[in-house]
Amino acid sequence: MSVKTVVAALSAFIFLIVVATAGAAPRGVDVKDVAKTRAEVRAHWTAERMREAVPVTPEAQGEQVAPNDTTAEPPPADTDLAPAAPAPTSFPFSSGEYQGDYPGTYGRVFFTDDGIDYVCSGTAINSQNRSVVWTAGHCVNDGPGAFHTNWMFIPAYRDGVRPYGTWTARELLTTNGWGQRGDISYDLGAAVMSASGGVALNDAVGGLGIAFDAPREQTYTAFGYPAAPPFTGERLRTCTSAYGASDPGTVPSTMAIGCDMTGGASGGGWVVGNAVHSVVSYGYGDQPNVIYGPYQSTEARALFDAAAAR
DSSP: OOHHHHHHHHHHHHHHHHHHHTTSOOTTEEEEEOOSOHHHHHHHOOHHHHHHOEEOOOOTTOOBSSOTTOOOOOOOTTOOSSOSSOOTTTSOOOOEEOOSSOOTTEEEEEEEETTEEEEEEEEEEOOTTSOEEEEOGGGTBOSSSOBOEEEEEEETOBTTBOTTOOEEEEEEEEEHHHHHHOOGGGOOEEEEEOOBTTBOHHHHHOOBEEOSSOOSSSEEEEEEOOOSTTOOSSSOEEEEEEEEEEOTTSSSOOEEEEOOOOTTOTTOEEEETTEEEEEOOBOBTTSTTEEEEOOOSHHHHHHHHHHHHO
């Protein structure tokens, strides 16, 4: 066999391997290609549907703020999750509206699940493909179950205004822990956005960094668009809080901070410096003004790496 023949055969073999594996989900990550075109998703979101979209709300038992189907149990009553008289500078309970021009890195998320239109929050992250939005797992997938549809991100949304336009997802991703087991400790999601007018998301709005395996005991600023009462979801709000505690009902333990944001803020980033360390995930009905987020470690890194490479 000639050298040319060997090289050709080897090249064909490598090509077959690439073709066979290019669409495969990375280990530890669930991936869904979006079937609808950008035009079809935008056509779905009429002004009326956007107004009527609802936040992810508690189920009838009323224990969780978000998502609907977390299985975590409330912590024991003697667990010091939220001190009775916290110092307002270290564990504030009230969120404030973001002041000044809204940064395009934070935005409002719209999606459809089982025929119902919902809202969440998300953050544009600097990435290899310049196109990743980081959010909660329950904002992309039922956990466990199907991926959502009509997924749209509006950076710097305010009172219906879209200063950076409208961005639609071409792929949705979540951790295996959330997508296959509904494990609240892995309630993380990502969306790879289609370009708009030939421009990638990061090139239009910028992006934040992302942190993994960072110290828990830090001061976080949570960003989100809470839409359940008393909020409307029309404006970006923030809470700045020191780390409160870990939820003993979760493994690995999720993190708690003081914040009064409600459903609709789900998926909003917890930021330290210029990096996202967690996202708004859930809360307990008997713990007002406390929200929980997953600790970003190995699984979160695998999710981000997968999304950034798509």
